[in-house]
Amino acid sequence: MTTHPFPFDPQRAQAEMEAFRRKLESGMETLKRVGPIELGTTPREVVYTEDKLTLWHFRGDTPPTAKAPLLICYALVNTPWMVDLQEDRSMVRNLLAQGEDVYLVDWGYPDGADRWLTLQDYIDGYLDRCVDAIRERHDGEAVNLLGICQGGVFSLCYTALHPDKVRNLVTMVTPVDFHTPDNMLSHWARNVDIDLFVDTVGNVPADVMNFAYLTLKPVRLNQQKYIGLVDILDNPKELENFLRMEKWIFDSPDQAGEAFREFARDFFQKNQLMKGEVRIGGRRVDLKRIEQPVLNIYAEQDHLVPPAASTPLGDLVGSDDYTALPFQGGHIGIYVSGRAQKLVPPAIHAWLAER
C-alpha cells in the first residue's frame, strides 16, 4: 500500500485540476489573440552607429532641463530594453519626465565577426566613441554615466580610465566583489577552464547563458513560473506583460568570445576589480581615480548581484561624494516594478540635480 504524504481528498483534488484545466483551455484562446509583442516604446533616434552597436537618443514630451546628458550603459548579456520595457514600465520614460536628456548604448547581437572583440574594444573603443559622440552634441561637456549590472562594471572601468569625460557616475545592480559567498554564478565559474570553454565555443551562445541563469533557481524559473502563468491567462493585459518580459529574457545576444574570456577570468574567477588588478588594454583600472560623485543603487533581493557584491564600491572609489541607495526588490524588479517607477528615476534625477 502506498503512503500518501498529504491526504488529499481525491474528489477535491480532481475538482481543483478540472478548474485548472478549464482555465488553461480558455487561456489558450487568449494566447492566440495576443498580437506581436514589442519592447522599447519611447520615441528615439539613432545618433551614432558602429558595427552592431547603436547609440540611441530618447525624446521626451518636454525638452530636457538636466545639467548634462545621461548615457545608459547596459550589460552585454540581454538586450537593453529592460530600461524601456513598456509605456508604464520604463525607467527611460520616467527619467525623461524628470528632465534628463537620455542616451542608451545598444550593443547589438554579436556574430562570428565579433568573436575577437576584447573588453578594451568595448570600453576604450565602442563606449568611448559613444561618449565622444554625445559630447560633440553637447559642446564637449562631460556626460553623466549610468551603468547597469555588467554595464556598471564597464562604466567603472571607463570612468577610471577616462575621468575627464564623466561628470557623475551612477551604478545600478553592479558587482565589484565577485567572490561573496552568496554569488552562485561566480561560485560555479571558479573552476571552469575558461580558455578551453571559449576556445571551443567561440562566441558564447545566448542559450548557454540563459541556461546558466535559469539554473540559479531551476524549479521556480522553469516550472512554477509557467504554472503561475495559468493564473493570469484570462487577463490580456497581464498576459501581455508576462510575454513581454518573457521575450526580453530569452531574446539574448551571444557573447563575443574574447570579451567573455576576459570578463569570466579577470572578474569572476580572479576578482581583479576588487583587488585593483584589472587591466584594460594594458592600463590598470584604478578605481581610486574615480573622484567624481558616485551613486550606487543596489537591489536588496538581488539573486544575480547580491548586495554584498555591490556595496564595497564605496571603499574602492576615490570619490568623497559617494551615495549608496538600497532598493527593496530584485535584479529585474528595480527596473520594472511599480515601486521602481515611482522611486528610482526620481532618486537618480534628484541626486544628479544636486551635482
Added chain:
Amino acid sequence: MSDKPHDFIDQYQAWVREGVEAWSRQFDPKASPAEAMPSADIMGRLFAGLGGYGDWMRSYAGGEAPSGPFAGMPSFGQGGPGMPPFGYGPLPGAAPHEQQRFDEWARVANEALSLPAFGLTREQQEEQQALLRAWIDYAGHYQRYQALLQGVHERANAALREQGPPSDADSMRSVYDRWVNLAEESYAEAALSAEFREVYAALVNAQMHLKMLQQRQVERAATQAGMPTRKEVDSLGERLQAVRRELRHMQGLKAEVEALRAQVATLTGTKASKTAKASKASKSAKPSGPAKGRGR
C-alpha cells in the same frame, strides 16, 4: 468520476500530452494549416512547466518514484552545461542494473581504447580513441551531476514530509508552492557547496573537451573536402580585428599629428606674423631712417 484516486492526474497528464501534440502539429508541413499560436518558445516552456507539475502531483499523490529532480527543465541543443551526452546510456527511469551495465561497458571500453594504435591511419585511430574516451569521461561527470541534483530533490521531498501535512493546505497548488520553496532552498544550499562547484566545473570542462575533439574531426573532414573550416574563419577574424585596432591606433596618431601641426602652424604663424610685423615695422621705419638721416 473514477474511484481510482489518481485518475485525475492521468487525465491531466493526458491533457498536457494532447496539448503538446496539438501544438507540435502546427510545425508539421504535411498538416493542414493550423490556427495561429504564440511563439514556439513560449509554448514549449509552458507545456514543459505544466508537464513538470503533473509529474510532481504523481510523485506526491501516489507515493510513486519521484519524478526527475528538475522536471520541466528545457534541454539545450547548443551544448549548455548539463546536457546529456549524445547516445548516453540508460533512459530516465531505467533500472539500477541497467546503469551498472553501462558503467561496466564504459570501464571495458576505456581499457580497450587505451590500446596503442598502428599503421598508416595511426593518428586518426588515436583521435577516435581520444574522442570515445572523452565521451565516456563526460558521461561519468554527467552521472555525478545528475546524482547531485537527485540528492537535492530527495532532500526537498524529505523536508516536505518532515514538515507534515500543512494545516493551511487548502489545495494541491499551495503544497506545490511550498515544495518549490523547499526545493529551491535545498538546491541553493547544494549549489553553493564546494562539491557542486567541483562537479559542475568538471562537467563543463569534460563537455568542452569532448566538443573540441569533435570539432577536430569535423575540421579534418572539411579540410579533406576542400571546405573552409571554423579554425580558418577564426584566424581571419582575429587578424581582421588586429588590423582594425591598428587602424584605430593610426587614426588616433594621425589626429594627434594634425593637432600638433595645427599648434605648430599657430605658433609659427604667430611667430611669422610677429616677424612679418617686425619686418614690416622695420621696413616702414627704413625710409624714415634715411629721411631722418636726410633730415639730419
